Amino acid sequence: MRVGKFLVVQGIRSRFFCMLTDVALGTANQRIIANPPSWEDTFLREVLAGSGTYGSINLTPMLMFTPENVEDSMVNGNIKSAKVSSSLASFEAQTSTTMELLPVKTIPSHFSQVYEALEEDFxxxxxxxxxxxxxxxxxxKPLDMDVPVCLDLNRFVERSNGIFxxxxxxxxxxxxxxxxxxxRKNAAVNLIFDMHSEYGWEAVSEGQQFSTVKGLKQLFPNKVEVYTLDPASTKRRGVPHAQELYLSYDQIEVEDIKLCSRDLGLSDASIDNANILCAEFGKSWILQLINMSNEEIKLFCEEKRGHQGSITALQRKLLRMENLKYMRAACPHNYVNQMLRSLEAGKNLVVEFGSQSDMLSYMLVTNMITRRIHQHYVGKAEKFLQTKNPSDRPTQLMITIEEAHRFLDPSIVQSTIFGNIAREMRKYFVTLLVVDQRPSGIDNEVMSQIGTRVTALLNDEKDIEAIFTGVAGGSALRSVLAKLDSKQQALILGHAVPMPVVVRTRPYDTLFYRDIGDPVWEEKPDAEVLAAAELARADLGF
Incomplete structure (x- = not known):
């Protein structure tokens, strides 16, 4: 018995699906601990085992099922064995068909039987x-069984989710x-902000030997488009048909700068003066500011009641943007509109940052693109709500961001587009997939709105506590999360699964490519490669 195991308790009227949340040793008498038998005294240890010494396990019921025609087996406080056997036979017959799983509203009686879950239960x-x-x-798959654990992707994409x-x-x-x-399932279109160029094309596999794993563009060449902020880096990596992405100063709004204020070193006073500049010069406020002399800044402050020191500091720090490879004074082509057209056509987009993967670039570009796409989706959603025409329904969009705590920090989350999306949930058909190693840095209100949480090992107590924000019965799962292995294990809980479950994550290997990818993803691998992959998966129990 190990923590995270899936067990079934068969009560008289209901069947309870449970998770093993803790294991412990116990003794019937404290004198045994005070004077334990020596290790060589096997006879005494065998005498005490099972009576004087024992092991106990803690189960947490997660779901229950009660067939409608199971008769009440309790008559005058006594159990009638004939009715019990009849009820259990009826129970088994009904659970072999479709059933409705319900939240746990009661507990099984004393002496109820506990079973290891079978494949049919899963x-x-x-x-x-x-x-x-x-x-x-x-x-x-479960830790000790060879049966797949499935997520309902329709439920997964309709709310914001997290991978921690x-x-x-x-x-x-x-x-x-x-x-x-x-x-693969066409559950949503994806917009992926790929900070370290890991998702679009091949990436390095973790392990002692150097190897690469395939990206989404390789698996789904006709469904995925790659945009790059660093064409030279993308070309060196051999990514075919990558589209260059450029942004211009006139596309940057004060809200975009505000999100990057920590990385730019801007004070609140500088943001206030940026609003004054924007009100005066409109979309060209950054270009006007960069080209202003000290005398022009002084005159502007006298006329518009700005603060000369704050505006000068703002000018000096915005000059850093001139070093960004993807930033232009003006762009004749609107790349964001091009991306919108691709999303509406059902294409999944990966934005690679290449060498431009510093936090300033990541937060600036991600915020600029997301704000405009979300604004477009709000307009489409309102039109759909007005017309009720299925053809006007927006395609569900899932936006993937890394280092999510930088966007969802409690100090700024109320004023960022990502906080709005997380709180709005499915209202406008846009959700987030946040990837982070510091969930404690994410605002509690946002964490409580995260629909499905896929969590690998965490050690920090604050991070573990944050995972269970807004989760009923989360205290019982803390020990489960703390006992995960550091590789290829995760605790899944939330909207897309009926109950929390610990899994050995599916290997991302050649057989996975063959199962999930488009038929045209690559030439068929040779027999030796497939045989080696099959052997490796057999060793892992897959």
């Missing part, structure tokens, strides 16, 4: 990957798995 709870109705996707774990626990691989499943 199927009843988590469904089948080939379900014709639900868009299920297998994310892994400390550095080196495989967050990027979990993200690739979920993004590949979303694309």
């Amino acid at each position: 199927r009843r709870v988590f469904g089948w990957e080939d379900d014709p109705i639900r868009k299920n996707f297998s994310i892994g 774990g400390k550095s080196g626990t495989g967050k990027s691989f979990l993200t690739r798995l979920l993004l590949a499943g979303t694309i």
Whole structure:
């Protein structure tokens, strides 16, 4: 028995699906601990085992099922054995068919039988990957069973979600798995801000030997488009058909600068003066400011009641943008509108940053593009609500951001587009997939709105506490999360799964490419490669 195991308790009227949350040793008498038998005294240890010494396990009921025609087996406080056997037979017959899983409202009686969960139990709870109705996707398998655990992708994409774990626990691989499943099942279109160029094209695999794993563009060449802020870097990596992405100063608004104020070193006074400049010069306020002399700044402050020191500091710090490869004084082509057209056509977009992966660039570009796309989606959603015409319904959009605590920090979350999206949930058909190793840095209100949480190992107590913000019964799962292995294990809980579950995550390997990717993703691998992959998966129990 190990923490995270899936167990079933068979009561008289209901069946309870439970998770093992803790294991402990106990003794019937404290004198045994005060005077324990020596290790060589095997006879005495065997005498005490099971009576004087024992092990205990803690179960947390997560779901229950009560068939409608199970008769009340309690008559005058006594159990009638005939009715019990009849009820259990009826129970087994009904659980072999479709059933409705309900939240736990009671507990099983004393002496109820506890069983290890079977494959049929997992199927009843988590469904089948080939379900014709639900868009299920297998994310892994239980720790000690060979049966897939499925996420309902329709429920997954309709709310904002999070992937958490400390550095080196495989967050990027979990993200690739979920993004590949979303694309394969056509559950949503994705806009992925790829800070370290890991999702679009091939990336380095973690391990002692150097190897690479395929990106989304390789698996779905006709469904994924790659935009790059650093064409030279993308070309060196061999990414085909990557589209260059440029932004201009006149596209930057004060709200975009405000999000980057920490990285630019701007004070609140500088932001206030930026609003004054924007009100005077409109979209060209940054170009006007950069080209102003000290005398012109002085005259402007006298006329518009600005602060000369703050505006001078703002000018000096905005000059850093001249070193950004993707920034232009003016862009004849509107790349954001081009990206919108691709999203509406059902294309999934990956924005690679290449060498421009510093936090200033990541936060500036991500905020600029997201604000405009969200504004477009708000307009489309309002039109759909007005016309009720299915053809006007926007395609569900999921935006993936890394280092999410930088965008969702409590001090700025109320004024950022990402905080708005997380709180709005599915109202405007736009949700977030946040990837972070410091969930404690994310605002509590936003964390409480995270629908599904896929969490690898965390050690910091504040981070563990943040994971269970807004989760009923989260205290019972803390020990489960703390006991995960550092590789290829995750706790999944929330909207897309019926109950919390610990899984060995699905290997991201050649067989996964073959199962999930488009038929044209690559030439067929040779027999030796497939045989080696099969052997590796067999060793892992897959």
